[in-house]
Amino acid sequence: MGYAIAQALLRRGARVKLISAPSALLPPSGSEFFPVETAQEMAEAMDKALKGASALVMAAAVADYRPIEVSSRKIKKNGENLCLELVPNPDLLASFRGDYLRVGFAAESEELLPNAEKKRLRKNLDLIVANDITRSDSGFDRDTNKVFFLDAGGSEELPVLTKQEVAERLVDRLTSLLRAKA
Ligand code: CTP
Numbered sequence: 001m002g003y004a005i006a007q008a009l010l011r012r013g014a015r016v017k018l019i020s021a022p023s024a025l026l027p028p029s030g031s032e033f034f035p036v037e038t039a040q041e042m043a044e045a046m047d048k049a050l051k052g053a054s055a056l057v058m059a060a061a062v063a064d065y066r067p068i069e070v071s072s073r074k075i076k077k078n079g080e081n082l083c084l085e086l087v088p089n090p091d092l093l094a095s096f097r098g099d100y101l102r103v104g105f106a107a108e109s110e111e112l113l114p115n116a117e118k119k120r121l122r123k124n125l126d127l128i129v130a131n132d133i134t135r136s137d138s139g140f141d142r143d144t145n146k147v148f149f150l151d152a153g154g155s156e157e158l159p160v161l162t163k164q165e166v167a168e169r170l171v172d173r174l175t176s177l178l179r180a181k182a
Contacts, residue, residue: 001105001145002059004167006031012171017049021060039063039089046096055101055174058093059129061140065089094123101177103127103170109134116150126177127151129170149173 006018007028018027019034019042027033034045039062050056065086075082093104104125106116109132116130130148133139137160138146145166149156151173158169 001163001166002057003028004163005057005059005170008164008167008171012175017053019045019049019060039066039092043090043092043095046092050096050098050100053098053100054178055103056093056096057103057170057174059105060092061107062092063089091123093125097124101126101174101181103129103174106130107133107139113148113150113155116148117155120150127173129166130155151177 002018002020003023003025006016009016010028010030016028016031017034018031019036020027021036021042032049034049036042036045042060042062046056066089068085068087093102096102102123102125104119104123104127106112106119106128108115108130112130112132116128119125120128128150130150131138131145135146136142137144143162144160145163146160147158147166149158149170158166161169
């Protein structure tokens with residue numbers, strides 16, 4: 001979804017910085033690409049990329065937790081259960097605030113609209129794209145998506161669309177939010 005949004009923004013003439021974890025997709029030509037592997041690296045890239053930005057669109061499925069320690073050696077088995085202790089990662093979208101529009105995604109498996117609206121309010125977002133990840137035509141590793149857009153004015157249901165089409169509709173929304181802000 002992030003790559004499709006970057007592409008749609010480039011087509012409209014925006015300057016695009018794409019921050020991405022490893023992916024089989026090629027960064028669209030014309031974008032400035034920031035490859036990252038961890039949530040910490042993503043935070044550092046966001047810090048740099050957001051200087052002078054007018055909008056942040058956060059489609060990344062950032063890991064909510066990371067292992068408390070990382071072993072430099074192979075962990076040998078001993079026949080017992082293995083418990084990994086995980087500590088919470090910071091919520092990047094919630095913590096990056098500034099004079100730019102902030103758009104997030106909400107991946108939900110139940111109570112789609114109430115949960116997405118709670119996220120929008122908690123992270124103080126201008127817009128949130130709500131995604132029911134239990135649907136076979138939506139979410140990870142699919143080319144289509146069925147989403148709702150939620151902003152302070154209410155919610156809009158979109159039909160099942162390709163990720164490119166969702167990206168185009170999102171860029172339309174973003175453009176009108178930027179105009180309203182100006
Ligand atoms: N997000 C983020 N940093 C995290 C986790 C999520 O910036 N550590 C962003 C995602 O990129 C997305 C939004 O927050 O734009 C919502 O992510 P989602 O996974 O739907 O929800 P969470 O906030 O992680 O809440 P929960 O997992 O409890 O549903």
